[in-house]
Structures are given as C-alpha cells and as structure tokens.
Amino acid sequence: VQLQASGGGLVQAGASLRLACRTSGRTVSLFAMGWFRQAPGKDREFVAAISRNGGHTEYVDSVKGRFTISRDNGKNTVYLQMNSLKPEDTAIYYCAARPGVVTHVVGAHRAFYNFWGQGTQVTVSS
Numbered sequence: 445v446q447l448q449a450s451g452g453g454l455v456q457a458g459a460s461l462r463l464a465c466r467t468s469g470r471t472v473s474l475f476a477m478g479w480f481r482q483a484p485g486k487d488r489e490f491v492a493a494i495s496r497n498g499g500h501t502e503y504v505d506s507v508k509g510r511f512t513i514s515r516d517n518g519k520n521t522v523y524l525q526m527n528s529l530k531p532e533d534t535a536i537y538y539c540a541a542r543p544g545v546v547t548h549v550v551g552a553h554r555a556f557y558n559f560w561g562q563g564t565q566v567t568v569s570s
Contacts, residue, residue: 445470447561449539454567457531463524465539465561473517476542476549478557479524481535481566488538492524493550502550506532529568536563 451463465477478493492513493502501513512525522539540557551557 445475445541445543445559447539447541447559449537449561449564452537452564452566454569455529457529457568457570459529459568460525460527461529461566463526463537463539463564463566465522465524467520467541470543471517472515472520472522472541474543475559476545476551476556477513477515477522478540478542478551479513479522479537480540480554481533481537482563483535486535488554490552490554491537493552494522495548495550496545497547500548500550502552504552526566529566531568531570534566534568536565538563 446468448466479491480488482488494513498515510528515522539561541559542557
C-alpha cells in the first residue's frame with residue numbers, strides 16, 4: 445500500500461489546516477491509521493490514531509481539544525483537522541498504516557505501524 449499525505453502549509457498561529465492521507469493499492473478500511481510528526485532535531489512523535497471502523501481514537505495530550513482525526517473509508521482517506529494551531533505544532537506530519545488488526549484497535553507507537561507516507565510540512569508562525 446502507498447500513503448500520500450497532503451494539506452500542509454504555512455499559517456499563522458490560531459489558524460486551521462486539514463491534512464489528508466490517501467491510500468492506494470489497498471482500501472483504507474483494512475488499516476488502523478495514525479498521524480505522527482517530527483520537528484527539527486526531535487524524534488518523531490505520535491499525534492493521533494483512529495481504528496479501522498473509526499469508532500476509537502487516541503490523541504497526544506498536547507493536541508487534545510484542537511485536533512480531530514477522522515476517516516472516510518469510501519474515499520480511502522484519513523484526515524487530521526488541526527485547529528488553533530500553535531508554533532510548537534510546526535513539524536513534518538506523517539501518516540501511517542497498520543493492517544491485520546481488529547476493527548477497534550488503535551496504535552500510539554511507531555512500532556505498531558507497517559507503512560508510512562512521505563510527510564507534509566506544517567509551519568505555524570507566531
């Protein structure tokens with residue numbers, strides 16, 4: 445499967461962006477999905493995850509209440525709606541996929557995922 449992330453950009457603090465991750469090769473409904481981010485000089489960190497059926501989600505504490513992960517299995521796409529962006533949200537955002545799990549499972553660790561997209565840059569100015 446291939447993952448294509450899009451939607452990044454340069455915005456001011458307080459603005460919103462919506463990232464999208466589209467799968468090709470296999471339907472996204474087969475995968476638990478996640479978003480991670482990596483800022484310069486830092487490790488890649490977990491941001492949000494969603495189960496195959498969309499019924500379970502998980503977020504890192506720093507984005508709770510501001511970011512929302514969702515999926516449209518009919519469009520083979522997972523989204524990350526990011527509101528009230530802060531300069532500390534600046535990073536390259538990566539989507540990740542894990543096949544072969546039951547429908548309600550979410551993963552918050554890099555090792556959980558088998559497939560990764562190429563990343564999309566998000567820059568938030570103060």
